[in-house]
Amino acid sequence: MTTYAHPPAVDRAAAGRRRSRWLAQVGWRHVVGVLAVAFSLFPILFVLSAALNPLGTLSSTSLVPTGGVSGENFADLFADTAFGHWFVNSLLIAGLASLVSIFLSSLAAYAFSRMRFAGRRVGLLTLLLIQMFPQFLAIVAIFLIFTTVTDLWPAIGFNTPWGLFLLYMGGALGVNTWLMKGFFDTLPRELDESATMDGASHAQVFFRIMLPLVAPILAVTALLSFIGTINEFMIANVFLTDTESKTLAVGMFGLVAGERNNNFGMFAAGTLLTAVPTVLVFQLLQRYIVSGLTAGAVKG
Amino acid sequence: MSTKLSGPGSTRTPGRGPAGPGLPRTARTARHHAPITATGLAVKVVLLGLVAGIALWAAFPLVEAEKWVGLALLAATTAGLFYLYLTPRHIPAKYLVPGTLFLIAFQVFPVLYTASTAFTNFGDGHRGSKDEAIVAIQSSSVQQVPGSTEYALSVATAGDPATGALVFLVTDPATGVVSAGDADGLRRLDPADVTVGSGGKVTAADGYTVLNFGQASARSQEITDLVVPTTGGALRSSGLSRAYEGRAIRAYDAGCDCVTDSESGKRWTADEKTGSFVAADGERLAQGWQVNVGLENFSRVLTDPNISGPFFGTLLWNFAFAIGSTGFTFLLGMAIALALHSPRMRGTNLYRVLLILPYAMPSFAMLLVWRDMFNTDFGLVNNLFGLGVDWFGEAWSARAAVLLVQLWLGYPYMFLVATGALQAIPKELTEATSVDGASPWQSFRAVTLPLLLVALSPLLIASFAYNFNNINAIWLTTEGGPFPADNPRNGATDLLITYTYRLAFGAQGAEFGTAAAVSIFIFAIVATVSAISFRNTRKQEEVYS
Numbered sequence: 073m074t075t076y077a078h079p080p081a082v083d084r085a086a087a088g089r090r091r092s093r094w095l096a097q098v099g100w101r102h103v104v105g106v107l108a109v110a111f112s113l114f115p116i117l118f119v120l121s122a123a124l125n126p127l128g129t130l131s132s133t134s135l136v137p138t139g140g141v142s143g144e145n146f147a148d149l150f151a152d153t154a155f156g157h158w159f160v161n162s163l164l165i166a167g168l169a170s171l172v173s174i175f176l177s178s179l180a181a182y183a184f185s186r187m188r189f190a191g192r193r194v195g196l197l198t199l200l201l202i203q204m205f206p207q208f209l210a211i212v213a214i215f216l217i218f219t220t221v222t223d224l225w226p227a228i229g230f231n232t233p234w235g236l237f238l239l240y241m242g243g244a245l246g247v248n249t250w251l252m253k254g255f256f257d258t259l260p261r262e263l264d265e266s267a268t269m270d271g272a273s274h275a276q277v278f279f280r281i282m283l284p285l286v287a288p289i290l291a292v293t294a295l296l297s298f299i300g301t302i303n304e305f306m307i308a309n310v311f312l313t314d315t316e317s318k319t320l321a322v323g324m325f326g327l328v329a330g331e332r333n334n335n336f337g338m339f340a341a342g343t344l345l346t347a348v349p350t351v352l353v354f355q356l357l358q359r360y361i362v363s364g365l366t367a368g369a370v371k372g
Numbered sequence: 373m374s375t376k377l378s379g380p381g382s383t384r385t386p387g388r389g390p391a392g393p394g395l396p397r398t399a400r401t402a403r404h405h406a407p408i409t410a411t412g413l414a415v416k417v418v419l420l421g422l423v424a425g426i427a428l429w430a431a432f433p434l435v436e437a438e439k440w441v442g443l444a445l446l447a448a449t450t451a452g453l454f455y456l457y458l459t460p461r462h463i464p465a466k467y468l469v470p471g472t473l474f475l476i477a478f479q480v481f482p483v484l485y486t487a488s489t490a491f492t493n494f495g496d497g498h499r500g501s502k503d504e505a506i507v508a509i510q511s512s513s514v515q516q517v518p519g520s521t522e523y524a525l526s527v528a529t530a531g532d533p534a535t536g537a538l539v540f541l542v543t544d545p546a547t548g549v550v551s552a553g554d555a556d557g558l559r560r561l562d563p564a565d566v567t568v569g570s571g572g573k574v575t576a577a578d579g580y581t582v583l584n585f586g587q588a589s590a591r592s593q594e595i596t597d598l599v600v601p602t603t604g605g606a607l608r609s610s611g612l613s614r615a616y617e618g619r620a621i622r623a624y625d626a627g628c629d630c631v632t633d634s635e636s637g638k639r640w641t642a643d644e645k646t647g648s649f650v651a652a653d654g655e656r657l658a659q660g661w662q663v664n665v666g667l668e669n670f671s672r673v674l675t676d677p678n679i680s681g682p683f684f685g686t687l688l689w690n691f692a693f694a695i696g697s698t699g700f701t702f703l704l705g706m707a708i709a710l711a712l713h714s715p716r717m718r719g720t721n722l723y724r725v726l727l728i729l730p731y732a733m734p735s736f737a738m739l740l741v742w743r744d745m746f747n748t749d750f751g752l753v754n755n756l757f758g759l760g761v762d763w764f765g766e767a768w769s770a771r772a773a774v775l776l777v778q779l780w781l782g783y784p785y786m787f788l789v790a791t792g793a794l795q796a797i798p799k800e801l802t803e804a805t806s807v808d809g810a811s812p813w814q815s816f817r818a819v820t821l822p823l824l825l826v827a828l829s830p831l832l833i834a835s836f837a838y839n840f841n842n843i844n845a846i847w848l849t850t851e852g853g854p855f856p857a858d859n860p861r862n863g864a865t866d867l868l869i870t871y872t873y874r875l876a877f878g879a880q881g882a883e884f885g886t887a888a889a890v891s892i893f894i895f896a897i898v899a900t901v902s903a904i905s906f907r908n909t910r911k912q913e914e915v916y917s
Contacts, residue, residue, distance in 0.1 A: 097716060104711035105723045112727050115780065118752050119741055130744050134755060176471035183467035195468070200906075202479055204899045206841040206869065209891040210482035212489065212876060212884050217482065224433040231531075242478025245471040247834060274463055275412055303735045306843055306873075313535045321736040325848070328740055336744065343737040354732040355725065361788060 122340035130336040145337040146345075155342060157316045158323035163349065165233050165240070165319060166301035170294045172237075173244035178290065180249045182278050185256035186264065196253075203246040207239075208306050214239065215310060231317040236308060240301055248293045255289040256282065288360040295357055299350060320346050416457060423453055449473070490888035493647050493665045498885075502642070502661040506624045509631055509649070509659050511599040511606040513622035521545065523607070524572035525615040527595055528552075528580040533587045538598055540607065541566070541574040541582070542615050550574055553600035553607055573613060588612050631657065669889035679886070682862035682871065687897070689771070690867045694840040697778040698832055704779060705786025706824065710816075713794045724791070731784035739848035742777045746849075764850050767864035774865050778845055782835075793827040794820070833905045840898050841869045868894045 117135055125137040126144045149155045183189075184196060207214075218239075222229025229235050263285075264277045272280070283290070305321040312318045318326070324342050327335045354361070427450040434443045456465055492498075524543045529536035540553045541561075550566045551558045565578040576582060588595065589612065600607040605619045622633050630641040631649050640649035640657050648660030673679050708727065712720050730738070745752040746763040754760060763773045797820060805815035839845070846852055852866035852874065862871055868890065876887035 098714065101711045101714060101717055104708060108708045109723060109726045111780070112730050112784065115738065115741060115745065116729060116733065118745065130747065130750055134752065176474070179467040180471050183464045187464045189464040201899055202475070202483070204837055204902060205483050205895045207479060207482070208843060209869065209872065209894065210486045212888070213482040213485035214478070217485070224437060224439070225430065238474070239478050241474040245475050273409070273412065276409070303844070305736045305848070314532050320734070324737060325740070339737070339740070343734060343741065346734040346737060347732060350734070351729070351732045354728070358725070
């Protein structure tokens with residue numbers, strides 16, 4: 073656990089001793105790293121192999137494709153299922169939900185961090201407490217509410233992306249607000265106070281000064297809520313029953329729910345395609361993610 | 373970007389800390405006098421116009437359905453929004469109201485609704501009002517009497533053929549009139565909207581999908597159960613293409629508040645306490661109605677051995693699962709972060725990119741993949757290591773498997789945050805300990821670990837709370853199994869939330885009231901644990917500042 077700097081290696085050290093020192097100080101770190109990467113990657117390799125394996129069944133899948141390599145599963149996925157629809161639905165719902173939800177929670181986080189008002193402390197605690205009650209436990213109530221909504225406004229009822237979007241917005245304030253409030257707290261107050269003295273309105277302070285400064289945490293929370301929404305299965309499963317209105321989670325679950333062995337290749341292909349947008353955004357935002365998560369973590 | 377670590381290592385400038393409530397700030401008064409800019413005004417007009425438009429669009433159906441309470445709520449909310457954003461006062465509210473509106477409508481209201489359900493017997497057989505129960509009892513007792521009318525029947529739906537609500541399309545043999553019928557009754561259809569085939573069967577109708585034979589036979593139980601009330605009795609299906617109109621054998625008599633069977637003469641009297649019709653010999657009719665049962669659901673959870681036994685066993689495993697998921701991922705993530713955290717390490721970026729891939733994969737899909745990797749016969753785990761373990765067949769191996777999956781899914785996140793927190797720890801601190809002659813282990817125990825814990829404990833608590841109710845992790849892998857032979861309701865890997873889900877929607881019949889009561893217990897447990905942990909972290913830093 074040598075995380076501190078050592079005095080520079082002394083010149084008289086023999087090459088052999090240097091090598092054993094390297095092993096003791098750096099080499100074992102690479103061993104740990106490689107083992108960890110192996111653990112991380114082997115299920116993904118398994119999925120990759122299944123996706124490329126034209127046999128497409130679970131029993132024929134191993135870490136190396138046994139039946140050669142082909143893109144058949146990908147073609148079947150688009151030809152035999154509504155995968156394209158699911159993909160668009162998921163991207164639309166998750167993208168829109170994460171954008172709007174981070175905007176709403178950044179508004180709230182700004183107010184909680186910078187303003188003092190009656191009920192502020194209670195509001196923060198209430199937010200925390202409500203989050204402890206998983207929205208899914210209220211699914212019966214939600215189902216009944218949306219039965220009425222579907223009767224009155226079919227455009228935002230069952231089987232529509234908008235209804236699900238509204239439902240996800242219900243949880244928009246919460247963990248994200250806390251994470252962002254922590255980040256807002258780390259920005260010096262002098263910044264916005266001087267802007268206010270110069271005659272900026274509170275809206276100008278928020279949009280022109282605060283939002284650009286909190287861009288890293290916005291990126292992180294947007295990504296986290298995007299991942300969370302794409303993976304949400306139970307509520308969407310109750311909500312979306314039409315084949316074409318399903319999201320990836322619901323649709324792909326249906327693929328392996330019945331004939332799970334035979335559809336495994338298609339399922340694996342779908343898994344890889346689902347991962348593409350997330351992995352891309354992830355690599356783009358990597359630098360922000362580490363610092364953003366930690367900054368949020370520091371203040372809760 | 374500031375990633376300053378608060379805690380023992382840093383001090384806060386007192387003047388910069390947030391002010392206490394009620395402390396007058398000059399900045400606030402200055403804000404009132406800020407000039408209104410042209411862009412600001414334009415944005416305000418557009419957004420408020422949008423609000424007015426949405427409110428108007430929402431109002432029409434409410435008026436049509438004569439839902440006056442809903443309309444009043446809508447009007448009040450819209451008026452409130454207009455007031456809030458046109459007045460220069462209430463600045464904090466301007467920022468808090470948009471999210472709060474969603475929160476109240478889609479989170480708080482459903483939670484309150486759920487809480488009120490916990491005091492009722494809502495569930496299968498107790499879904500609606502007493503009147504609805506009486507209609508259901510009468511129409512389900514419909515029997516064919518000699519000489520009753522036989523209709524040609526087509527089964528249709530307005531939604532998805534596999535799941536949409538069923539509708540009977542029937543043709544009167546005497547008049548040729550086509551009607552659509554469901555549990556609410558019969559409606560005549562316009563002859564122009566329907567196509568009637570030979571034999572009187574409807575082959576197509578506007579707005580409906582007529583089920584083909586395969587689709588209909590897949591749902592034959594639902595078709596048999598569907599009863600369409602009519603003036604003279606009710607319509608029921610006989611097979612998939614004929615329907616008959618029959619007479620109700622059981623009838624409700626308001627005078628004695630009871631249901632009488634005209635064939636056997638048996639009588640069931642209404643019991644308002646349990647919401648059902650009970651005969652003198654104790655027999656209950658299947659259809660009851662919803663009543664308030666007070667605390668009965670809660671006391672049942674605690675005292676009924678059929679529920680409380682599994683409840684406490686599940687609670688124990690639930691804690692083990694949440695602590696295990698959080699703890700193992702944290703330990704592994706931190707260990708790898710520490711191993712890679714060295715100025716002499718090369719290629720850390722590559723390691724990081726590869727290590728966090730599991731976190732970027734869609735977790736719902738990877739849970740299903742892991743489920744298949746643990747397959748006894750052709751799963752990767754058994755094949756790769758030459759094992760023949762029936763992973764999901766034994767309680768302990770299933771639990772171990774679930775925790776391993778959680779570890780794989782969760783440790784990249786912990787690795788990421790631990791890496792970030794390590795970078796934020798000032799190097800001088802660890803250098804100082806090494807100068808003082810501490811071993812690496814000592815300096816880790818005394819300096820690095822406490823600082824890491826201070827930084828990450830809010831995230832650990834959040835992770836615990838999330839995993840406590842991680843329904844996906846269980847439902848998509850083991851579905852709560854394996855189940856003991858004598859109890860199909862409660863499996864070895866069931867969390868309280870999957871147990872509740874089965875109570876609410878399970879094959880044994882829905883028990884929404886009991887499920888809601890269990891939900892409230894879960895909420896109380898998670899909230900208590902989190903509150904205690906937050907109180908402890910608060911001692912170390914100003915979480916509530």
